[in-house]
Amino acid sequence: MQVVVVDPMQVRLAGQLAASVGPGVLLKCARSADDWHSWLAKADVFVGSKLPAELASRAGSLRLVQVAGAGYEGIALDHLRPGTVVANTFHHGRAIAEYCVMAALALSRQLLVEDRALRGGHWRSVFQDSAAPVHESLAGKTVGLIGYGEIGTHVAELCHALGMRVIAVRRNPATPAAAVDWLGGPQDTARLLAESDVVVVTVPLAEQTRGLLDARMLARMKRSAFLINVARGPVIDERALYQALVDGRIAGAAIDVWWNYPTTGADARPSRLPFGDLPNVLMTPHTSGVTSDVFERRMLDVAANIRALRDGTSLRNVVFRRPTKTPAPSACPTGGIR
Incomplete structure (x- = not known):
């Protein structure tokens, strides 16, 4: 399972995040603004607060958008792959x-x-x-x-x-x-x-x-x-x-x-x-909630949801789920049940 981490504080805590997530997960942490765009095609999880429409449309394998904070207005919800879940976290x-x-x-x-x-x-x-x-x-x-x-x-x-x-x-x-x-x-x-x-x-x-x-x-x-x-x-x-x-x-x-x-x-x-x-x-430059304990607790929430997706268990703090497109039923040529 591939996880693209863009949120700056979660990138800073990448070592702790990897240890908390455990095996079976490849964390790819972005160190610059553009080096993660090409990673989206194979990403199962995106950790960040901004995913514009153009980039969301590239994420054909995405299953979870994990916002490492409360606000998710920066995620282009209507352009996510059907079935993708968006979750957030708090502690601030x-x-x-x-x-x-x-x-x-x-x-x-x-x-x-x-x-x-x-x-x-x-x-x-x-x-x-x-x-x-x-x-x-x-x-x-x-x-x-x-x-x-x-x-x-x-x-x-x-x-x-x-x-x-x-x-x-x-x-x-x-x-x-x-x-x-x-x-x-x-x-x-x-x-x-x-x-x-x-x-x-x-x-x-x-x-x-x-x-x-x-x-x-x-x-x-x-x-x-x-x-x-x-x-x-x-x-x-x-x-x-x-x-x-x-x-x-x-x-x-x-x-x-x-x-x-x-x-x-x-x-x-x-x-x-x-x-x-x-x-x-x-x-102040949007720093009212910037304390070390806030981001460490958020990191634990992010890790918990990545583990949950890997293990097939329930996700926490789900705020949006892109509806899955259900194909229209087609007639069976033989009249039987397929």
Whole structure:
């Protein structure tokens, strides 16, 4: 069984992955962007987050696409071989929750602004500068979660520990959520925005969530509120967010997910707009969930599904299965049963 590994972190953990998978599997790990394209024709398993239509169509033997993360919007599902299964993995909830709390604290305390000022020799403190602000604690503030799955659950737990009120909206609000003070459905998003001091966006990217937070919705937020996006860039209207930050319609934002990513190498502007020029923005390159424990646990999930496919046992975390084409029955010339 041949496995093509493209995901950079799984390539980095290739030795551990091979040891966990065991015998009967040939791992082919891509060290560059293009060296794996020719491998797809004989691949049984593809491990990666992006498989465009042209490449998916080449994978005539593919049985499993294993995304080494949660999002699988980069897989051309309609171009996969009939019968191909797509599975994902998680384990990033706690790491991203820690990032969200870190970002909320950094924004509310104007950490980056004070850091830059002091590097230049200016003490931006009320004890030396009468114009310097006095910050507020997060205790007693309200955090609003747009989306309440694995990430939202961990964010709620950590924010409760800080003494914050937690409210959330999700697709199915009928499911109990112990760590939330108030839980609503998508129709309650405007209320959540109006009540929150910190808004955390965690929903997956889909047609119904693309552009979810546009200018009209962002205008519902408090002028003193902060927005943290750890979902996907296009969930928020790019220009509307930039303008809200420029105009002071919201106090600040932490952006970990973007509208533009490098296609090759590590250099690319994350947006067509100059978010980097704004003092009230914290920018990170989609690293909120990048911790060693997350990727080691994901590696174990990837290995488990490869073993399951090899051994003919059940796969875990299946999110899509391409229907198998059933040929139309043809008449038997002899009238018998073939």
